[in-house]
Amino acid sequence: MLNFIFRRLLIAVPTLIFLVVFSFLIMHSAPGGPFDSEKPIPPAVKANIEKKYGLDQPLYKQMLNYIGGIVTEFDFGPSFRYKDRTVNELIADGFPVTLTYGFIAFVFAVSIGVSIGVYAALHQNSWLDYSTLSFAIVGQILPNFVMAPLLVLIFTNTLGWLPGGGWEGGKIQFIILPAVALGTSYLASIARITRSSMLEVLHSNFIRTAKAKGLPYKTIIFKHALKPAMLPVISYLGPAFVGMITGSVIIDTFFSTGGIGLHFVNSALNRDYSVLMGVTILLGTLTILFSTLVDILYAWIDPKIRY
Amino acid sequence: MNFKLTLGIAAFSAALALSACDSKTETTASEITSAAPVTEEKLASDQTYIYRQLDEITSFDPQLIEDVDGSIVGRDLFEGLVNQDENGSIVPGVAESWEISENNTKFVFKLRDSAKWSNGNPVTAHDFVYAWQRLADPEFASPYSWFMEIMYVENAGEIIAGEKAPETLGAVAVDDLTLEVKLSQSLPYFVKMLSHTSTFPVPKDVVETLGKDWTKPGSLVGNGAYVLEEHVVNERSVRVRNENYWDNENTVIDKVIALVINDENQAYNRFKAGEVHKTDIPAGQFKRVMQENPDETFSMPQLCSYYYLFNTTRAPFDNPDVRKALAYSIDRAVIADQILAAGQTGAYFFTPPKTDGFVAPEVDWSKKSQAELDAEARELLAKAGYGVDNPLKLSILYNTSEDHKKIAIAISQMWKTKLGVETTLENQEWKTYLDTRRLPDYDVARAGWCGDYNEASTFLTLLMSDNDLNDSKWKSTKYDELLTSATVMSDPNVNYTLAEQMLADAMPIAPIYHYAEDIAISKNLKGWPFNNIEQNMYSKDMYLVE
Secondary structure, eight states, X not given: OHHHHHHHHHXXXXXXXXXXXXXXXXXXXXXXXXXOOSSOOOHHHHHHHHHHTTTTSOHHHHHHHHHHHHHHHOOOOBOSSSTTOBHHHHHHHHHHHHHHHHHHHHHHHHHHHHHHHHHHHHTTXXXXXXXXXXXXXXXXXSOHHHHHHHHHIIIIIISOOSOSSOXXXXXXXXXXXXXXXXXXXXXXXXXXXXXXXXXXXXXXXXXXXXXXXXXXXXXXXXXXXXXXXXXXXXXXXXXXXXHHHTOOHHHHHHHOOOOSHHHXXXXXXXXXXXXXXXXXXXXXXXXXXXXHHHHHHHHHHOGGGGO | OOOBEEEOOOSOSSOOOGGGGTTTSXXXXXXXXXXXXXXXXXXXXXXEEEEEESSOOSOSSTTTOOSHXXXXXXXXXXXXXXXXXXXXXXXXXXEEEEEEETTTTEEEEEEOTTOBOTTSOBOOHHHHHHHHHHHHOTTTOOTTTHHHHHTTBTTHHHHHTTSSOGGGSSEXXXXXXXXXXXXXXXXTTHHHHTTSGXXXXXXXXXXXXXXXXXXXXXXXXXXXXXXXXXXXXXXXEEEEEOTTOTTGGGOOOOEEEEXXXXXXXXXXXXXXXXXXXXXXXXXXXXXXXXXXXXXXXXXXXXXXXXXXEEOTTSTTTTSHHHHHHHHHTOOHHIIIXXXXXXXXXXXXXXXOXXXXXXXXXXXXXXXXXXXXXXXXXXXXXXXXXXXXXXXXXXXXXXXXXXXXXXXHHHHHHHHHHHHOOEEEEXXXXXXXXXXXXXXXXXXXXXXXXXXXXXXTHHHHGGGSTTOTXXXXXXXXXXXXXXXXXXTTOSOTHHHHHHHHHHHHHHOSEXXXXXXXXXXXXXXXXXXXXXXXXXXXXXXXXXXXXX
């Protein structure tokens, strides 16, 4: 098992290095730069700015300086757009926000998704099964850019229960709508995966044997059926978790939460190279980390995978 | 907590006695800004003004602010030599008075001795000198350093180019309260440019002690009516009253909150829910919103023009007849009134008609009917050798956006039906589009321009031969001369009119429409500068009623 974990981690390092180099080159090959605008600045002024940010140097030197800064001082550089801020500050401000609503969305999606999935499977073809299934399908096809304004229309404009956006340091009433809007489609997917996988397990031979042996119903479900039924769910949860905690540009756009998702899109559009690299590295590291974790978890649940 | 203020008719705009706010008694005061008589208005007990900000601002540092939203914040946190009133006219700021001499090349400003920084220190002429040198300093590398150059402050250009030291700048503190500025050439509208945030003072000691961190909430020291209390990137910034501001007793709004809301529909929903006092009307919804909520919906002309550029380096767009034919056959009424339908007006010249002092020129084609123009366009294009047998083929370049697309489709249809022109549409992501335009690698390209200051030259100089921003690459020495000599004229409008007439004859760009800003303002918010075409809002001039 330890050997397996070690091997998985070893692969993660070159993947990350490849990601950094590749994104850096792709980013710089896009036309335009951080200081281009509709009102272009005179060449002398632009030269001064590029010198200040080291953009006058050859590309390989810029990359080496950048990677050097990260390795030696964990410094991701200054933001080219938000001139009062460094990338470290922007991420330190935005990531906790994203982490908070992402984690709550995750808990919300997993707890309710798994519960209704299991429930539907146990009551297959009943009206409960059909209604949860239709709910799940609706939840899945409603993209969050529809979900978000819909929630605001209902809970802010009509009922007046919750604020339509903002964060205010993470007060609970500001977290609910973003977390629900973010979590719903994941919830629906989890419910559907749980249901179908649970059904498959319930129809397998070892469950029939357990039933024949006369084991209590609860034991069959919770001890024998649930664990194998969770395998496909877990493989889905890894990327889903990363997706949720690294934020969503939609959620940040609609709810003005100030999370990191917005930086991801804006920095690309603004050619804010350092911020774009910063969030790419963060997202990349998390993705690699969690897929490794999922692999390990998988191996722990199903020994077949280890070899 | 409520206290009544009976607001009368405006008698004078500057000094008025709202200081009674503190004493919580009934007081009579003059209405601050609105010219309309207002009776029995009760000031709201909570004077917190909340508005929607489209994007996170780029900086709080006056010499680094580049965006419109940033300037709004900058004008609250800092104060320059002059301010604008609700009509956009210049009124004294830190400068109490000024003298202009030597044919508009020497300006002497007397600063008020009551002006203070938020840490209590006096604002002096040295602070302005420091800020202006900083703006031009190549090492500081401000993206707006060119503003010092177009203000023609002596040696600004040489300093930016690294040829002279920042200390040689033509702005000198004669004593603590006297600032003397020398220009390298006459500039009649110099004082007007001083309401721009990049010319605002900064406190040297604080900036040099704290370095980059000086703009953080709690550290930022300003001389405006407000100080920065809180800033959360992409969420909000909060500013509260600066007790040391010289005119603090006439300020009513206690707290200003800017909420970053990217999505305009979401922002409008939050306006309806009462979470913000001011937001923009979502694109394409102006008519409906106006019907639903006419009292809180406004459309105002903006200092901006929308136009199509012709690439004059590429045949056949080097031929003025082709350019004119294409420009004439655009039905501006269809675009302004039917497609956009939110207060925009069709444009027949580059400078927006509401620009201060600008007299709209008499250009022939603006007076003709669309049918006459279409007929003339067909003739012109035939003269250039294009017709049914030999159709003109071109592509329209625009940056990806629904509105630009709609307009491009409409114009390509007009060209097709009226002139038989075959058009392809090409959209590019913003920065790629800018790059393509600059090369120039296009036939016809969409463009927009907003004035940097309220004077026609901010538009017209754009088409001068040596201007880096002249993406049509049209060159005319006569046009250049007209604008160069305008800077020394007592009434430059004579030349601006001639310049616009030249543009109408050569048509390097096809003006399409002048922008309008469509905003929703809560009926509780008073004092909005509706007549200031630049929409330069100062929170200190507004107030909230019950």
